[in-house]
Amino acid sequence: MAGQEKEDGFVAAVGEASAALRELFAETPLQENVYLSKKTGARVFLKREDLTPVRSYKLRGAFNFFRKAIAGGLRAKHFVCASAGNHAQGFAYVCRHFNRHGVVFMPVTTPQQKIDKTRIFGGEFVEIRLVGDFFDDCYRAAQKFAVEGSGVMVPPFDHPDIIEGQATVAHEIAAQMRREAGLRVEDSLVILPVGGGGLASGVTRYLRDSGQAGEFAFAEPAGAGSLRQALAQDRPVRLAKVDNFVDGAAVAEIGAEPFSLLRAFDASAVHLVPENRLCATMIEMLNIEGIVLEPAGALAIDTLKDFSPEALAGRTVVAVVSGGNFDFERLPDVKERALRFEGLKKYFIFRFPQRPGALRDFLDLLGPDDDITRFEYLKKSARNFGSVLIGIETRRRDNFDILTQRFNAAGWAYQDITDNDTIAGLII
Incomplete structure (x- = not known):
């Protein structure tokens, strides 16, 4: 009975926090996305946390922390x-x-x-x-x-009041599913992005404690899978190396409090999203839907790609879009990564002859859809040859099969460095 009272207390506290949040902003929309629904065969709903006043859900936890601290008489x-x-x-x-x-x-x-x-x-x-x-x-x-x-630290995710505030996302989703779509969240697949775990732990606990838990999937960057590692080892693990590209979710160690609420999940429920694939999703949502997403904000949508058409057919899916604070100065890098993931752009190092007409011979091998986007001499390896970095972009990925056949038939010496992170990271 005591445990039940504790659980009911959390649900009630989240309800109070959600009502108090209306001082700051209205519920963020839960929108059925026609494009993603047709693409996947499911009914896909997006919880648009990118539409809060600060364009992310983080406002919820911070507000709840302050609200409770001030109400409790904390002087700082x-x-x-x-x-x-x-x-x-x-x-x-x-x-x-x-x-x-x-x-x-x-x-x-x-x-x-x-x-x-x-x-x-x-x-x-x-x-x-x-x-x-x-x-x-x-x-x-x-x-x-x-x-x-004499200050008070307001942590980003590892605190009960922060988690309680982030759980208001689930409170809104459950009500919106019933009110606006005539559906039950417990019959849905809910996909949650994970960084430090505050959002994921709050949403799953609220839906579980309120008797509305269905199936959950978690989305982490492939280069920062701290929850996946923690669940696999049944303890928080500090990653030795983190890829910071998905800066809103690149956390080296899952929070202790969030992990205590998530540890019952199997590691297989955590999807590791490749950073370059994520970029393709960001570009797709921008070009087709006009939705600006930061990398972390696109994690849940990208995870749809991990499910087969059979696994999603006829289902209801809720994907939490956690943020839209995207710096457009990063757009060239995002586009570059997206093209590389889709197989539409590659980088090669060629052993280039130092003779008249060599460049013309090379250009004659390109097809009508192939474009050189970078041509840079790296060094002369011998009097008659030089190493040249060449970037090629095309319209269909199978064009590269044709190109490499032509390169080989013409006797060109080259190396494809597109997926060589060490070399590419130094010279591209």
Whole structure:
């Protein structure tokens, strides 16, 4: 009975948090996406957390933390956070809402756009301090400042009040499914992006405790699969290396509190999303649906690609779109990665003859759909030859089969370095 009361208490607390959030913004839409539904054979609904005032769900947890701290009589000179992204912006927005002073620690390497947005959201209530080249240095400085300056740290995910705030996403989904679509969330597949685990643990606990849990799938970047590793080893594991491309979800170790709520899931429920495939999804959603997504915001949608048509046919799927804070200066890199994933762009190193007419001979091998996007001499390996980096983009991936056959027949010496991360990372 005590356990049941505890569970009911969580559900009630999330309901209260959701009602209180209406001070800041209305429910984010739950939209049936016709394009994705036709593509997959399922009824696909997108929970548009990219449409909050700060374009991510992080505002929910920060608001709930402040709300409960203030209601509990907590007196602090400062609220403090360390973040270079969505948590900082949500934190700043809430500081202004509650008229509380906040100090945001960001790495020196944080893009100016993110610094400016955080300052706009917080106004005169937020001070920004740039410390260290890496997040760990920044986080340690924030902790030290909070202790020495009578401040309170507002963590991005590893705290019960943060988790409770993120769980309001599930509270809204369940009501919207019934009210707007005449469906039950417990009959659906719910796909959740995972970084530190605050959102995933809050949503799954709320639906479980309220008797509305169906099937869950989790989406992590392939280069930052901390939940997958933790579930496989039944304990939080700090990854030795993290790919930071999906910056909103590139977390080296799942939060302790979120893991305690997620540890009952099997590791096979976690889908590791390849970063280049994710870029193809971002471009697809931008070009076809006009939806701007940051890499972490596209994780749940991309995970649909892991399911066979038979597995999705006739089902209802809810994918949580966690954020849309995309810096368009990154668009060329995203497009590049997408083309490489789709097999429409490759990079080669050719042993190029140093003689008149060699370039013309090479160009004659290209087809009408093939375009050279990069041509760069790397070095002369001998008097008569030089190493040349050549990037080629085409319209159909099987064009490269034809091209390589022509290269081989003409006797060209070359190496395809498209998928060689070590070489490509140094020279492309």
